[in-house]
Amino acid sequence: MNKMALAIHGGAGTILKSLMTEELELEYRNGLRNALEIGWGILQKGGNALEAVEAAVCELENFPLFNAGRGSVFTHDGKNEMDAAIMDGKTLDAGAVAFVKNIKNPIMLARLVMEKTAHILLAGDGANRFAREMELEIADDAYFYTEHRYQQLLKARDEGVVQLDHTVEEPELVEGATFPDEKKFGTVGAVACDSNGNLAAATSTGGMTNKKYGRIGDTPIIGAGTYAENQTCAVSCTGHGEFFMAGVTAYDVAARMKYKNIDIVKAAEETVEHLTKIGGEGGFIAVDSFGNVAMPFNSEGMYRGFVTSSDELTVKIYRN
Numbered sequence: 331m332n333k334m335a336l337a338i339h340g341g342a343g344t345i346l347k348s349l350m351t352e353e354l355e356l357e358y359r360n361g362l363r364n365a366l367e368i369g370w371g372i373l374q375k376g377g378n379a380l381e382a383v384e385a386a387v388c389e390l391e392n393f394p395l396f397n398a399g400r401g402s403v404f405t406h407d408g409k410n411e412m413d414a415a416i417m418d419g420k421t422l423d424a425g426a427v428a429f430v431k432n433i434k435n436p437i438m439l440a441r442l443v444m445e446k447t448a449h450i451l452l453a454g455d456g457a458n459r460f461a462r463e464m465e466l467e468i469a470d471d472a473y474f475y476t477e478h479r480y481q482q483l484l485k486a487r488d489e490g491v492v493q494l495d496h497t498v499e500e501p502e503l504v505e506g507a508t509f510p511d512e513k514k515f516g517t518v519g520a521v522a523c524d525s526n527g528n529l530a531a532a533t534s535t536g537g538m539t540n541k542k543y544g545r546i547g548d549t550p551i552i553g554a555g556t557y558a559e560n561q562t563c564a565v566s567c568t569g570h571g572e573f574f575m576a577g578v579t580a581y582d583v584a585a586r587m588k589y590k591n592i593d594i595v596k597a598a599e600e601t602v603e604h605l606t607k608i609g610g611e612g613g614f615i616a617v618d619s620f621g622n623v624a625m626p627f628n629s630e631g632m633y634r635g636f637v638t639s640s641d642e643l644t645v646k647i648y649r650n
């Protein structure tokens with residue numbers, strides 16, 4: 331039996347212990363732990379990588395502290411517009427959705443695009459119409475409203491900046507928010523290797539606070555924010571999306587492994603170096619078909635965790 335592995339992330343950025351309360355840190359850790367346990371349970375029961383990453387990401391979407399599903403950030407117009415993608419490393423089938431609204435679990439919609447349409451990416455009203463046809467759960471605006479996200483939007487609008495989740499120059503509490511206003515990217519993602527050595531990747535996000543109408547990030551772009559291919563690796567990214575698109579970051583890890591014949595850890599290291607060189611901030615999680623995991627990032631921290639057949643479930647937030 332192949333060594334199994336599951337890794338997840340809940341965003342990268344300036345996540346400093348000095349900005350975190352003990353209670354909040356515990357909440358984050360529990361959120362990550364729950365998602366890992368759900369995905370790992372599926373793999374242990376013989377479920378495949380695709381099921382595991384979908385379930386783990388669903389759990390992270392339902393957790394209000396991460397910028398995906400329920401905790402999505404607000405656009406300039408005060409809306410929650412979400413992107414998500416999923417990819418099967420065995421078949422190279424992929425499905426993605428972009429600027430969808432009121433979808434409780436965008437990752438489920440991405441999977442339906444993959445399985446029920448002849449397309450890879452559906453966007454906007456069309457994607458929402460498809461969700462209704464598939465009778466996927468729709469949630470009202472109130473479900474997506476979180477006070478700290480709204481405060482972030484008001485602040486970003488005031489300052490006239492487009493903010494990557496929680497971006498601020500100085501560590502300070504936003505008035506009225508019960509949330510340390512750190513600089514981080516809050517997208518969620520999961521990658522898995524199942525007992526047959528099959529890989530899958532899934533990523534879901536609310537994008538950037540105060541983003542312009544119609545802005546789509548790297549998350550739903552196959553090869554940029556999400557990629558899976560059994561021959562090499564499965565990757566899910568988080569960070570300043572425009573750079574991940576320009577750097578084709580998720581595929582970059584796979585390409586380095588394939589064309590340079592290097593292992594996942596070395597390839598991941600090189601990809602982050604390249605990302606830094608082109609000015610991008612963030613990180614990603616990656617797994618290969620031997621169950622090896624890499625979780626590099628060039629920011630202060632990244633909410634992340636992993637578990638494999640030979641490593642205990644581990645959750646980490648800060649660099650060290």
Ligand code: ASP
Pocket residue numbers: 341342397494495514515516517535536537538546547548549555567568569570571572
């Ligand atoms: N990569 C996401 C985007 O640019 C943001 C994030 O990772 O939080 O939409």
